Amino acid sequence: xxxxxxxxxxxxxxxxxxxxxxxxxxxxxxxxxxxxxxxxxxxxxxxxxxxxxxxxxxxxxxxxxxxxxxxxxxxxxxxxxxxxxxxxxxxxxxxxxxxxxxxxxxxxxxxxxxxxxxxxxxxxxxxxxxxxxxxxxxxxxxxxxxxxxxxxxxxxxxxxxxxxxxxxxxxxxxxxxxxxxxxxxxxxxxxxxxxxxxxxxxxxxxxxxxxxxxxxxxxxxxxxxxxxxxxxxxxxxxxxxxxxxxxxxxxxxxxxxxxxxxxxxxxxxxxxxxxxxxxxxxxxxxxxxxxxxxxxxxxxxxxxxxxxxxxxxxxxxxxxxxxxxxxxxxxxxxxxxxxxxxxxxxxxxxxxxxxxxxxxxxxxxxxxxxxxxxxxxxxxxxxxxxxxxxxxxxxxx
Amino acid sequence: xxxxxxxxxxxxxxxxxxxxxxxxxxxxxxxxxxxxxxxxxxxxxxxxxxxxxxxxxxxxxxxxxxxxxxxxxxxxxxxxxxxxxxxxxxxxxxxxxxxxxxxxxxxxxxxxxxxxxxxxxxxxxxxxxxxxxxxxxxxxxxxxxxxxxxxxxxxxxxxxxxxxxxxxxxxxxxxxxxxxxxxxxxxxxxxxxxxxxxxxxxxxxxxxxxxxxxxxxxxxxxxxxxxxxxxxxxxxxxxxxxxxxxxxx
Amino acid sequence: xxxxxxxxxxxxxxxxxxxxxxxxxxxxxxxxxxxxxxxxxxxxxxxxxxxxxxxxxxxxxxxxxxxxxxxxxxxxxxxxxxxxxxxxxxxxxxxxxxxxxxxxxxxxxxxxxxxxxxxxxxxxxxxxxxxxxxxxxxxxxxxxxxxxxxxxxxxxxxxxxxxxxxxxxxxxxxxxxxxxxxxxxxxxxxxxxxxxxxxxxxxxxxxxxxxxxxxxxxxxxxxxxxxxxxxxxxxxxxxxxxxxxxxxxxxxxxxxxxxxxxxxx
Numbered sequence: 001x002x003x004x005x006x007x008x009x010x011x012x013x014x015x016x017x018x019x020x021x022x023x024x025x026x027x028x029x030x031x032x033x034x035x036x037x038x039x040x041x042x043x044x045x046x047x048x049x050x051x052x053x054x055x056x057x058x059x060x061x062x063x064x065x066x067x068x069x070x071x072x073x074x075x076x077x078x079x080x081x082x083x084x085x086x087x088x089x090x091x092x093x094x095x096x097x098x099x100x101x102x103x104x105x106x107x108x109x110x111x112x113x114x115x116x117x118x119x120x121x122x123x124x125x126x127x128x129x130x131x132x133x134x135x136x137x138x139x140x141x142x143x144x145x146x147x148x149x150x151x152x153x154x155x156x157x158x159x160x161x162x163x164x165x166x167x168x169x170x171x172x173x174x175x176x177x178x179x180x181x182x183x184x185x186x187x188x189x190x191x192x193x194x195x196x197x198x199x200x201x202x203x204x205x206x207x208x209x210x211x212x213x214x215x216x217x218x219x220x221x222x223x224x225x226x227x228x229x230x231x232x233x234x235x236x237x238x239x240x241x242x243x244x245x246x247x248x249x250x251x252x253x254x255x256x257x258x259x260x261x262x263x264x265x266x267x268x269x270x271x272x273x274x275x276x277x278x279x280x281x282x283x284x285x286x287x288x289x290x291x292x293x294x295x296x297x298x299x300x301x302x303x304x305x306x307x308x309x310x311x312x313x314x315x316x317x318x319x320x321x322x323x324x325x326x327x328x329x330x331x332x333x334x335x336x337x338x339x340x341x342x343x344x345x346x347x348x349x350x351x352x353x354x355x356x357x358x359x360x361x362x363x364x365x366x367x368x369x370x371x372x373x374x375x376x377x378x379x380x381x382x383x384x385x386x387x388x389x390x391x392x393x394x395x396x397x
Numbered sequence: 398x399x400x401x402x403x404x405x406x407x408x409x410x411x412x413x414x415x416x417x418x419x420x421x422x423x424x425x426x427x428x429x430x431x432x433x434x435x436x437x438x439x440x441x442x443x444x445x446x447x448x449x450x451x452x453x454x455x456x457x458x459x460x461x462x463x464x465x466x467x468x469x470x471x472x473x474x475x476x477x478x479x480x481x482x483x484x485x486x487x488x489x490x491x492x493x494x495x496x497x498x499x500x501x502x503x504x505x506x507x508x509x510x511x512x513x514x515x516x517x518x519x520x521x522x523x524x525x526x527x528x529x530x531x532x533x534x535x536x537x538x539x540x541x542x543x544x545x546x547x548x549x550x551x552x553x554x555x556x557x558x559x560x561x562x563x564x565x566x567x568x569x570x571x572x573x574x575x576x577x578x579x580x581x582x583x584x585x586x587x588x589x590x591x592x593x594x595x596x597x598x599x600x601x602x603x604x605x606x607x608x609x610x611x612x613x614x615x616x617x618x619x620x621x622x623x624x625x626x627x628x629x630x631x632x633x634x635x636x637x638x639x640x641x642x643x644x645x646x
Numbered sequence: 647x648x649x650x651x652x653x654x655x656x657x658x659x660x661x662x663x664x665x666x667x668x669x670x671x672x673x674x675x676x677x678x679x680x681x682x683x684x685x686x687x688x689x690x691x692x693x694x695x696x697x698x699x700x701x702x703x704x705x706x707x708x709x710x711x712x713x714x715x716x717x718x719x720x721x722x723x724x725x726x727x728x729x730x731x732x733x734x735x736x737x738x739x740x741x742x743x744x745x746x747x748x749x750x751x752x753x754x755x756x757x758x759x760x761x762x763x764x765x766x767x768x769x770x771x772x773x774x775x776x777x778x779x780x781x782x783x784x785x786x787x788x789x790x791x792x793x794x795x796x797x798x799x800x801x802x803x804x805x806x807x808x809x810x811x812x813x814x815x816x817x818x819x820x821x822x823x824x825x826x827x828x829x830x831x832x833x834x835x836x837x838x839x840x841x842x843x844x845x846x847x848x849x850x851x852x853x854x855x856x857x858x859x860x861x862x863x864x865x866x867x868x869x870x871x872x873x874x875x876x877x878x879x880x881x882x883x884x885x886x887x888x889x890x891x892x893x894x895x896x897x898x899x900x901x902x903x904x905x906x907x908x909x910x911x
Contacts, residue, residue: 021735
């Protein structure tokens with residue numbers, strides 16, 4: 001408690017205007033910013049993977065299995081910041097055993113479980129099953145047993161069984177697309193359904209969340225593909241990169257349009273909260289929203305990729321532009337999450353004041369903890385690529 | 398039956414077993430971990446009502462004091478502080494009610510406590526007794542002159558400004574500064590002792606101001622005159638002219 | 647012939663194994679059911695013993711803005727009665743001062759929730775047009791957004807209309823704090839669970855008044871029952887023009903203000 005008091009006391013002096021006395025403590029901090037960022041990457045990576053299976057975009061084939069494993073790695077780590085943020089993490093199971101059906105957060109637990117088990121795990125299982133069985137046959141020791149358990153001790157690799165697998169991968173992907181929409185749209189709904197907070201309360205919130213998730217997911221797969229391939233000593237497939245960048249471009253246009261629509265709509269309707277929100281954006285959120293989210297994260301990558309498309313560019317320039325754009329996009333989308341979560345708590349519900357968010361370095365909600373949480377999915381992805389290698393060469397022909 | 402079972406693909410068999418295990422584990426865990434009293438009266442633990450209701454009280458409530466402190470109770474209920482609960486000034490006293498000798502309530506006897514309510518603040522309702530503690534008998538503690546259980550001031554205030562300071566200060570710089578309050582407001586002496594029960598009068602019509610300000614009125618020349626018939630006949634004077642500072646625009 | 651015997655043996659083995667699993671799975675469910683009927687009896691017994699039946703009451707509060715003098719005794723009494731941390735970051739109730747100036751400017755403040763009093767120092771040369779104090783508190787809404795969003799059922803509206811928190815069940819996710827439009831909730835720094843005004847539930851079930859109502863020197867706060875004509879609250883609702891906070895959000899608050907100004911949020 002002492003730490004909290006010491007943390008809050010200087011903030012009292014930095015309040016502008018009037019805030020309700022209880023609002024001095026910002027309740028959802030960087031851990032809650034990280035959470036939609038991580039689940040967004042899941043939905044985005046999955047949608048990308050579904051482009052391969054359902055819409056038969058052949059150029060993206062090299063990234064399919066990697067995208068699935070990326071989605072899995074981020075999905076497993078994503079509940080961690082939520083758990084760490086709870087006042088009583090040891091009671092977290094209550095959400096599953098006595099969920100309140102009117103609570104978006106509680107129902108989301110089941111959407112998450114559905115997506116994890118019925119979509120992601122199942123699709124990866126069907127996609128890899130044949131290879132897992134063949135690997136198990138060739139290996140020895142603990143790796144053999146890991147693969148045997150993952151395959152659920154199945155042994156059938158006949159033509160009929162493989163055909164069954166392929167058919168079901170397609171079916172699950174088709175079910176998976178609306179499930180991925182539901183997964184991240186739901187996170188948007190958790191914020192968008194709070195009528196008490198005019199910055200969050202919007203019909204567009206689930207849609208904006210979803211499309212910014214797809215943007216970040218595609219950009220993440222692009223970055224991973226561009227880093228991992230040369231590290232493994234292989235050649236980058238430029239057609240694959242071109243296709244990834246194209247889809248990134250199109251979805252960014254949609255995302256930008258949605259965010260512009262939200263902005264225009266707010267300013268045009270000019271409701272009660274417009275004054276304090278305008279003050280919020282032009283003061284506290286200017287750098288993170290206008291400079292980072294809009295300019296660096298949206299306009300510059302759009303311009304760069306557009307130029308590359310219009311002018312015929314050499315492959316090396318293309319690769320550099322794609323990589324830089326994707327990094328900028330990641331920073332921009334993280335900033336988007338920050339502006340929504342933190343921004344929504346910086347202004348008072350009295351509409352008359354602003355507070356500040358001071359992030360600590362240490363502690364469970366500190367900067368270092370967040371960096372660790374962000375790095376964990378990559379570690380998990382590495383482990384997953386060792387257990388279920390997504391590379392072409394690892395496949396058994 | 399056996400043929401049917403053989404026709405089911407191996408994947409489906411394996412996955413079905415896994416699904417059944419997961420569902421069973423979930424059902425068992427739910428029934429083991431759900432608190433027994435959950436859902437009985439709504440989507441919550443019914444015990445929570447009892448937990449909230451069984452918390453310890455700190456305040457006794459003013460009726461509790463009457464049992465032992467009958468005399469002071471009667472005094473208080475006859476004076477200006479009759480609506481005050483004893484514990485506003487004496488603090489939470491349930492422990493004193495239960496063990497009178499072991500716990501003694503507070504007895505604020507400084508000059509800091511009474512001004513918490515009675516210090517002048519322009520946001521406070523007009524007519525609520527307020528003083529400027531810096532200039533109001535500076536070195537004496539409040540209880541020297543005011544019995545807290547019957548806080549009638551030792552001397553009845555002579556001036557209206559004692560309680561209506563804001564109005565008085567506005568009037569004192571206005572063109573109405575030499576007009577006594579009683580010229581327009583009839584107030585009996587009883588108003589000073591029972592302010593809400595004996596209210597002063599207020600003028601009700603334009604003719605009242607017209608006594609001095611109409612063209613025909615007898616009085617000093619420097620008093621501004623208007624024609625009662627043509628000067629904004631649909632309004633009463635004080636809808637535009639603040640009577641305590643009439644020159645304000 | 648032998649194969650058939652082995653097969654039947656295997657079948658019997660499988661059947662008894664499945665039977666054991668079924669019993670293992672069903673037993674806790676059956677015991678759980680029996681246990682819960684037991685608990686219901688305990689709670690009903692408590693109600694009869696204490697003479698308090700929640701469904702007979704519907705609690706609410708009335709606040710007269712023109713009577714409040716901003717002394718802050720309600721905030722002090724509340725913190726004393728409910729062991730709320732004394733630091734200026736946690737309030738179950740607080741008082742705001744509104745100062746509206748002739749040019750339309752509005753200044754609102756609540757220094758330490760009014761516990762430290764309101765400074766009288768002149769901060770501007772503007773003339774004040776209106777000024778008043780507004781006590782704030784959990785509104786114990788009839789359509790509470792906080793109860794709607796609690797993921798685990800740790801906060802609830804009782805049969806008597808009082809919105810309570812189950813501190814032993816709350817996970818501390820803070821969703822309810824985000825959902826409350828009135829800023830009435832906070833996270834207790836020691837229990838790490840959500841907390842707010844309970845209408846001094848432990849007092850009202852014993853026929854006493856909430857601490858804030860008890861100590862208010864000007865009787866600006868009126869407490870009573872909405873469903874009983876003899877309650878002072880019902881008279882309050884009859885004699886005054888009533889305002890509520892944030893009506894457009896349809897939370898149906900049960901704290902009713904008389905002489906509420908348009909600038910109050």
